[in-house]
Amino acid sequence: MDMDYSLALSFSKLAIDVFFKSTMLLVGVWLTVKLLRRHSASVLSLILAVVVAGLVLLPALSTFAPEWRVPLLHDPAVAPAPGFAQAVTGDETPQYALPGESRPATMAPGPRWPVWVFLGWLAGAVGCLLWVLSGEVGLRWILRKAVPLHGERWQTALKDVCEELNVGSQVQLFQCSRINTAVIRGIFHPRVILPATVRGWSEQRLRLVLLHELAHIRRRDSLVEILACIVLVLYWFNPLVWLTVRQMRVERERACDNAVLNTGAKPSNYATQLMEVAADLGAFRRPLWQTAAISEGSGLKDRLLCILDPKLKRMPMRPWTMGLVCALAAAVLLPLSGFTAWCDRPYSPKVVAETGDQNRIAELMEMLDADCCENRLIAVKALATKADNPKVTAALRKALKDESAQVRQTAEAFFAGKPGG
16 A cells, blocks of 8 residues: 555545544434423533533544444454565465565455545535635625724623623624624734624614624634534535534524523514614625624524523523533543444454464464454464463464354364364
């Protein structure tokens, strides 16, 4: 295997592993969300946001976490290690030779599908990244004409809402003639950008819009959205990831709506204001980059139903909830990251060539428990040359019950030719 192929192979195995892990994780998350569907939207959005952050970390955790194997897939890396040659003989089982030996040898090429998996993922990731960046560039172009709102009316309303929601960040207020809805920008120095029609808004409408937007800022939704975009680029091939990100956005809008209602706003008044804002949108479409707008047209009907539903729980998230959710997510994610569906890598044939001491014999006996049947077969053939060792004999008796017919036949041949066997 050359270096490029080895890189593609390692990446493809990691990608397939991560696909299985992310799918198992998201199936469990969806079942949890369904069970808690009547719970507060702030808790549901937190669960989904923590899962999104966990998906960002999953590839790195899968690379460095201790492995526990459930051998479901054949490892294409099960082949002679680089630097060794595979002698082609009449036996169905490949025999291994060290460099310099006189036996004729050839290296069987590895399967090419890992290269196509790598190239396919790369093409999709680049396309998804360009899609996200195009939205960001478009939004920057739209907002470059934004100007500050310094009037006393605006600054007083902003200050009152910041104090009401306990938003500690220094929030700035802007207006832009190129948008028809309120958006937020920035993580450390957030800005609320309002449309030019803000000058005709009533005090009630201005307050409700600011309450919703500052609720996004207090929740750090801009940061979570960056993580969501990274997840979509990395996992573009997994439809459950797209559904999870979409549901997270829906739940966070509901959580911000609940934050507005928890300040004392009447549901009927807030629903009316929300419909007026949606009507003002006209043909405006939200940019590809999530702008945390007060109105999201595709989910407006569901949001209005949730706002007017008196049975829904709307309590804010308690301080210990985030710690509990993060701890539970870590308890699931860390063991899951060590899971791999591939059988183990082959032992180096050098082990077979150097079986003169007890350490090598112990290593060969350990190979009898390997997931890969080729490893077990190599070990049985090597151990058969140490017939005078009682431990070896006991190990070979164990090989008589191996699930592989070749391993069993090799062990049976050893005892058939051994006196008293």
